[in-house]
Amino acid sequence: MTQRAPVGLPVWLWVVLCGAVGALVRLYYFDVKAGIHYPDEIFQYVEPPFHKIHGFAWLPWEYERGVRNWVLPGYYGALLELGAGLGLSGWGLHRFLALQNAALSLLIVPAGFRLGVAVGRGDARQGVLLALALGSFPLFGYFAPHTLSEVHGLLLTTWAYALWMEQVAFPDHHGRCRKACLVGILLGAAFIVRYTLIAFVPLVLLDYNFRVRFRELFAATCGFGAMVLLLGFIDKLTWGSFLHSFVEYADYNFIEGGASEHGVMPRDFYWTVAFGERLGFGAHLLLVPACLVFWRHWRMLLSWGIVLAVFSMIEHKEERFLLSIWPFVWASAISGALALADGLRHVRRLARSRYLAPLRAGAVALLVVCVCVLSFYGTEKLPMRWKAGIFRAQSWIGQQGDASGVLLDDPTHLNGGYFLLARNIPQASFDADLLSRRVFNYVAVYEPWSLRWMGRNHDFAAVARFEDVTVYRRAAGSTGDAPRR
């Protein structure tokens, strides 16, 4: 390997090009999709800091009991302040956060490059191919513009594993304890943003142990421990007791069995949905080369295999939970495919040809493109604008000076909250009984029966429409436009 890869371009330029492809993919998804993938992205991470800033919000039970820590809400709090400084609120602020997360998720491209080089024991082509795969993988593009903890978890685990694999591949580099400490810090940060990502920790520590790298093991443990201590102190400051949120999380999910209250999925859910529905035949294109040459990248196979097995044992499953395993699925697949493509050496004409190396890389790049195309079609099945209409309606209503209350066609936890409304007035689920209450003078609905009901109600008139959502306003002169008593 040299600094120059095929087509005479320097390696750094290939990485930048992968980043550019990744940016295009993220811009595409930022443009075509809006709203949410899951309500947690509003009510667990954005609504709490909004409450801290403005004093009003709707908060879920997790913040009453203290099941969540304040690290990610604090991060979004800082971003909310920056967005507000730019004059943004409601829908505009939501889009700002989405774009910010999409841009931040591009950090996976350099992480992918370093992971690929490390798995390939110094093969820059493998690094570039993995950077290309992680940059252009549609599933990452889909999740990137969302304020979900999985986006940060994905970045942190990928960087942690990239650095760890560099230590595996090049064990005698300088500053190995410092790097091991950084691995521990990154894994600790991943644990803080999403507690279940602790499943990524044991493999790294065991590997240091079995390779008799005790100094690195100590450094990584210290790094991880420092982050746990940090979490403990943050919990002490915000909830009043050390590691309160983690204890409550474990208590709720594992002792009380609360996780299953949110839905019990079959054991093979991740295989049928995350691999089958999302990748189709692409799942085989990834897994067959990965498994055929397993000895080249067994650590990568274990990386995602262990986590997949652990997550499959938890009764409540969601596709987003699995996001962090994909870089390692890709790393093992590309490593396996490159090894298989080495078979081109046995083609007599190519054996000594200068085109062998580019052909080998080109064949694997083709595989990456094929899987990404299949993944694109699989990802298209996911909701693209779920709740976008309600979000825009809420944001618009929040700007109306006469708005004193809003009825929305959804349960409280399935709208944009006060973060989107940005006005301190009551909002409640649409209920025909509440229509007669003067305080609720705006209604945003999309369900056919609600629309029929509103169509028959002469106290309200349609005033705006956002996607599938119609906004009604109480007509002037209807029930109590002036004080009644």
Add this chain to the structure above:
Amino acid sequence: MKKDEVAEAGTQEHAARAVVWPRFMRRAARVLAGAYVVALITGAAVFLRRQPIIATPVIETHAALPTEWTNVASFQAGSTVRVSSFDVFRSHHPLFAVDGEEAPTALMKWATLARDSRPWLEVRFARPAEVRRVELVLSGAFEDAAFTVRDYSIQCLQNGRAVARAQVRANREPRPAYPMKCIAADSVRVDFTVPRGQRVDVVRLYEIVVWGRFSSEGP
């Protein structure tokens, strides 16, 4: 083993030269990362210092303010409400306390957070008003009487200064009314005392009605 070591040394040297980033790229990355971190720290510093006062907005109405005796606390009379806290988990919003509803649902009350040890509510009128009487509709009117708040004080305020006060102890009435005599009051404030660890440890207020008359001239 020896062969492996040689190969490993080779790959390490190889990897060390895997990417040589041009200086402008390194500099740009550093500037970008630095700017992002500085922006985040600045945002976080502002965020952490926030101690907002919970206040409802002025609701624009097309009708002119009434000049006869009326409920000057109603949101439709242009009043705003400030509170120490509200139950953000169950949406018991402070605007419900001034919505003028005579038969509210269980949702339509102002309730405080359990951790709010000194709850209070302040209604600011659209214009200074002459106040005659303050009425409260407490939880006993629609729920279990055990939830009715017992101890509170009501103040008539003029530029933040109390000009009339009613001190209430051991209240049992679900709909108590208190005569007040204040001229040109701009707000009414109620401070509640809640005992810890009892059923009445949060305030549940369905309505506050302030009978008064707006001054003919603005403030």
